Amino acid sequence: MAKINPFHVAKQQIDRCAEILNLAPNVTAMLKTPMRELHVSLAVRMDDGSVKIFQGFRVQYNDAKGITKGGIRFHPDETIDTVRALAAWMTWKCALLDLPLGGAKGGVICNPKEMSVGELERLSRAYMRGVFQFIGPEKDVPAPDVYTTPQIMAWMMDEYSAIAGKPQFGVITGKPLPVGGSPGRGDATARGGMYTIREAAKTLGIDLSKATVAVQGYGNAGYHAARLCGELFGSRILAVCDSKGGVYCEAGIDPEAAFACKAETSSVCNLPNMERISMEELLELDVDILIPAAIENVITDKNASNIKAKIVAELANGPTTPEADDILFRNGVHVIPDFLCNAGGVTVSYFEMVQNFYMYSWEEAEVRERLDKRMTAAYHSVLNTSREYKINMRQAAYVQAVERVVEAMKLRGWV
Numbered sequence: 013m014a015k016i017n018p019f020h021v022a023k024q025q026i027d028r029c030a031e032i033l034n035l036a037p038n039v040t041a042m043l044k045t046p047m048r049e050l051h052v053s054l055a056v057r058m059d060d061g062s063v064k065i066f067q068g069f070r071v072q073y074n075d076a077k078g079i080t081k082g083g084i085r086f087h088p089d090e091t092i093d094t095v096r097a098l099a100a101w102m103t104w105k106c107a108l109l110d111l112p113l114g115g116a117k118g119g120v121i122c123n124p125k126e127m128s129v130g131e132l133e134r135l136s137r138a139y140m141r142g143v144f145q146f147i148g149p150e151k152d153v154p155a156p157d158v159y160t161t162p163q164i165m166a167w168m169m170d171e172y173s174a175i176a177g178k179p180q181f182g183v184i185t186g187k188p189l190p191v192g193g194s195p196g197r198g199d200a201t202a203r204g205g206m207y208t209i210r211e212a213a214k215t216l217g218i219d220l221s222k223a224t225v226a227v228q229g230y231g232n233a234g235y236h237a238a239r240l241c242g243e244l245f246g247s248r249i250l251a252v253c254d255s256k257g258g259v260y261c262e263a264g265i266d267p268e269a270a271f272a273c274k275a276e277t278s279s280v281c282n283l284p285n286m287e288r289i290s291m292e293e294l295l296e297l298d299v300d301i302l303i304p305a306a307i308e309n310v311i312t313d314k315n316a317s318n319i320k321a322k323i324v325a326e327l328a329n330g331p332t333t334p335e336a337d338d339i340l341f342r343n344g345v346h347v348i349p350d351f352l353c354n355a356g357g358v359t360v361s362y363f364e365m366v367q368n369f370y371m372y373s374w375e376e377a378e379v380r381e382r383l384d385k386r387m388t389a390a391y392h393s394v395l396n397t398s399r400e401y402k403i404n405m406r407q408a409a410y411v412q413a414v415e416r417v418v419e420a421m422k423l424r425g426w427v
Contacts, residue, residue, distance in 0.1 A: 016309040016333060018097035024334045026100070029410035032401065039418060039427045046073045046096055052142035054120065056135045059128050066135060068120040070143045072152055073099035075114035076420035077107060079150060081358060081365075082116035083157030083186075084139070086132075086164075088123040094308070095119045098157075101329055102358065104413035105351035109390055111362045116152050118143065124159045125278075136164045140171040147172075149182035149368075155361045156186040158231065158307075162198075166191050182368035185361035194364035196379035197357075202236035202305075203380065204356015205327050206244055207387040208348045209301060212323050215395065216346055220245035224299040226321070228291055229306025230254045230270065230280050233327045233354065237303050238267035247301070251294045255306070257281030260289045260297070296320065304331035311336045319345055326350040332406075341404040349406035351413070352394055359386055 023044045030040040049071040058064050069092050072080045082102040085095075095117045103115025120139055124132060147154060156165055169184040169191065181192030189195065196203070213220045225247050227238045234252070241247040248264040256279035259265065265286070273283045281288060295302065295315060302321035304310055308330035311319065316336035324340065325348045326332065332340070332347065340347055360383055367373055374382075398408035421427050 016312070017093050018308045018330050019093035019100070021309070021330060021333055022097040022100045025406070025410060026414070028334065028407060029414050032403065032407060032411055033414065033418075035414075035418065036427070039421070042421070042427060043074070043414065043417070046071050046099060047075065048072050049092070049096070050143060050146050051092070052139070054135065054138040054142055056131065056138050058131055066120050066122050066138075068118070068139050068142055069095045070118040070146055070152070070154075071095045071099040071116060072146075073115045073117075074103045074417060076417050076424060076426065077114055078112040080114040080116035080152040081106060081111075081155070081185075081361065082118065083155045083357075084118040084120070084160050084168075085157040086120050086122050086124045086135075086159040088121065090119040090121045097308070098329055101351050103417060104410060105355050105358055106362075107413040107416040108351055108394070108409055109355050109359050109386055110416070111359065113358075113362060116154070117157075118154055119157075132164065133167050136167040137171040140168045141175065144172060144175050147183065149180060149365075153182070153361075153365060154184055155357070162186055162188045162193065182365060185364040185368075187364070192364070192368050194360055194367055194379060195374065195376035196383070197360045197364060198232075199236040199240065200360035200379075200383065201233045201327060201354050201357035202240055204359060204383055204387045205233075205237060205303070205325055205348070205353045206240045207356070207384050208353050208391045209241075209323065209325050210245070211388055211391045211395075212325070212346055212348055216322060218300055218322060220247050223247040223301055224250050225301045225303065226251040226294050226297045226299045227303045227305055228253055228258075228294055228310065229304065229328060230274055231306070233357075234303070234305035235267060235271050235274075237305055237325075237327055238265075238270070241301070242267060250299055251289060251297055252280050253289070253291050253294045254280050258289045258291060258294045259283050259286035260294070261286050301325060304328045307331070309333055311340070313339060316340055317343065319343070322346060323348065326353045329354065337404055337406055347405050348391070349394075349409045352390055352405070352409050355390065356383055356387060359383055
């Protein structure tokens with residue numbers, strides 16, 4: 013089966029939105045084109061003494077609403093089109109949450125699971141040297157993403173500071189707390205998603221204390237989502253999976269035990285006394301809430317009709333194709349679209365930027381309160397637009413976000 017190009021999906025979504033908003037062709041063309049992008053070749057000394065060349069990217073998609081913001085991925089299957097798509101989605105995400113930011117994304121083609129700590133540090137510093145002139149606290153601020161961590165962010169910040177000749181904590185977000193990180197950033201993506209799930213459950217009349225949940229992907233977002241579903245709502249986690257497989261238990265899975273198993277054995281599928289299932293089987297389980305929390309294009313026109321969940325909460329970027337969106341909408345599945353559901357990460361990253369700018373740290377309770385307020389307002393705004401236009405939630409989110417970006421472009425005289 014041919015692999016779906018995520019940037020083609022992103023452009024399809026823009027076309028659908030442009031049709032609803034009746035945008036001029038030149039405006040649509042600008043929205044479908046990254047403003048600038050950088051390709052870098054990174055020479056890294058490996059532990060065996062050899063030098064390996066890695067390919068890296070940084071895409072600044074649109075800065076009409078402000079300096080650009082977006083994560084950096086380390087992934088063996090990274091492509092420039094994936095980065096372009098993610099940068100586009102970051103643009104709409106920041107606009108939807110009404111943050112004074114544009115969208116960007118970065119990535120390096122590598123397999124962090126096969127690299128030592130020293131190799132990862134040298135790669136992280138090489139990437140920062142490669143993109144140094146392209147980014148900065150008042151230009152473009154990266155953050156962690158798939159297979160990058162607060163420690164990697166600290167190395168990148170330190171390398172940038174060394175080149176700049178002064179501490180520049182504000183160049184990166186998602187940093188450890190002792191070097192300018194924000195309280196509440198670690199689980200912000202999942203926690204923000206929980207606030208939208210809470211509001212969706214109220215809308216649909218679902219009792220979350222009796223709800224069942226399946227989580228596809230068990231990295232940072234997936235683990236925290238499983239944990240918070242239990243802690244905040246009392247929901248039962250029936251299934252979790254990662255890239256190597258998944259497990260199912262009718263009585264419920266302990267998120268902490270699954271996390272410990274993954275840390276010790278590299279996969280949740282080694283959790284004892286569980287039924288083994290595939291990712292495909294997990295997606296089609298009869299649960300109240302399905303949380304895709306891994307990679308793009310896992311719900312397609314091939315499996316969308318088999319999705320039984322009442323709510324699909326997209327903590328991953330781009331997990332659902334446009335064709336699948338249509339099927340889910342017809343079948344009455346309530347989709348909380350990615351750039352709404354997972355916007356908690358960039359929102360708290362924005363809070364981290366603000367704290368770095370005026371060198372004052374907020375308490376975690378304040379961060380969570382501010383995040384809850386923004387996520388709740390954004391969810392209901394999208395829901396109201398969905399009902400007004402009689403369109404699905406993703407299209408409604410696009411309508412709101414794109415309108416804000418286009419307004420900024422017009423005010424600045426771009427179109």
